Amino acid sequence: MKDVEYFTFIVPPDIWRKKASPYPHKMSMEDAERRFPGATPILSSREVRRLPATEAEIRAEVMKCPQGYSGINKTEVEIGRRIQEYEKLTKGTSGR
Numbered sequence: 001m002k003d004v005e006y007f008t009f010i011v012p013p014d015i016w017r018k019k020a021s022p023y024p025h026k027m028s029m030e031d032a033e034r035r036f037p038g039a040t041p042i043l044s045s046r047e048v049r050r051l052p053a054t055e056a057e058i059r060a061e062v063m064k065c066p067q068g069y070s071g072i073n074k075t076e077v078e079i080g081r082r083i084q085e086y087e088k089l090t091k092g093t094s095g096r
Helices: 029-035 055-064 076-091
Strands: 002-011 040-051
Touching (some): 002 029, 055 076
Antiparallel strands (some): 002 040
16 A cells, blocks of 8 residues: 545636635645646645555455445456556556
8 A cells, every 4th residue: 555645735826716725625746736737735734545556455445345335246347347447547646
């Protein structure tokens, strides 16, 4: 497992915001740098999240609750699909 720090960021003004303001969603430093160049973290909002780093760790996390929210047992193929979906979601962020 990999520890990743998330913060609330003050994002610079743009077309929709006339002045710098806190962004409503927490982001990692890499995400904020990529999405909002010049954003500054609010250090008191620091949150550490443990994210799976290898396929084996992802599989172990998925197997903790294989039925998901539906309550139906998932097959190995469905679990593999969930792992692929997770990887797509985390692909764009560096350090994950």
